[in-house]
Amino acid sequence: MTSRFTGTFTQQEPIPEAGITAALKVLRHGRLHRYNTLGDEPGETALLEEEVAAFTGAKYALAVASGGYAMGCALRALGIEPGERVLLNGFTLAPVPGAITSVGAEPVFVETTEALTIDLADLARKAATSGARVLLLSHMRGHICDMGALMRLCDQAGVRVIEDCAHTMGARWGGVPSGRHGLIGCYSTQTYKHINSGEGGFLVSDSADVMARAILLSGSYMLYSRHHAAPPPEAFECLKLTTPNISGRMDNLRAAILRPQLADLPAQIVRWNALYRAVEDGLGHTPGLAIIKRDPRESIVGSSFQFRLPRMGPETIQEMVAACLARGVELKWFGAKEPVAFTSRYDSWHYAPKQRLPKTDRVLADLLDMRLPLTFSVKDCVQIAAIIRDELRKLT
């Protein structure tokens, strides 16, 4: 079989018509700034925050300019100071160590398991020895660790947890939404995530103190009472004169685009998971290829797919990636020496102190990754899996 796949791995669906209509309305009235509201109109951003709070079950939600901003804001709201150490996954993406570095703190990477989740034994060790007060936990590529065990470990160690849910908006562990296990949940609405406003992000939390700080930090100009999914004004009283403004608000245009997408997200998740299961079924029982096992306690959003080629050396993996690309299947390899596009790894972030993660190195060495945008059909995914299987057979 030499069929070629012709879909585009980076092409998302268009913005839904309801979002386009709402965006045009904002453009026509011109009140794009979130606090530029008329009379008692709440504005799209405040409405979106209420909907994000309802979607996640959080008491409070704040919409901001990006996922990276949300994480930096979360660290600031927890009072992380320059020189402090912050724990994070060894397997994550650049905005995560970037957020830690943005507050002058030092990233301390934690090892990765074969399930692509944080290694709890290494986390326990580093929580005890690093002096870190915070873990910035990425649910990288949608893989969620045992959150009960992680929270017990962190609670006992006095480590507060910020969840980076850039890849898990809408996912759950043990029935609890991703982002609702730790003290703060952060989300991204950048184009490649689960809802798309180009750039954007959220923080959610049940802590009035944390959320009051985050709202002030985001640049609320003493207009915090215009937030709906926010703590009462008393929570801001003792903070409003001492919390710096580090502007990173969301605007009404992006919020207008996002609200209908958030409403559609449960239905989109069903579609994503059908694509994921089609690839998983297509690649199951392929000699030389290891599927990443999913825990039954995890409810996933299958917006990307990962697999490993455990017996294959780097030269052959490179050939495999090239052979699949020639047939239109774009695989990203986390084992490449030089970072390519979004696929950078912990040892390419030279602003962090040099660290060794042998277990993570072994996992990433043969890890391949692909996006599954909703512009693909189940039939496309069957074809993609067939091409991967076919090219793998030729190389082994």
Ligand SMILES: *Cc1c(COP(=O)(O)O)cnc(C)c1O
């Ligand atoms: C995309 C992403 C973020 C947030 O990124 P922004 O581009 O700043 O919205 C955070 N963590 C991970 C793992 C991501 O992939």
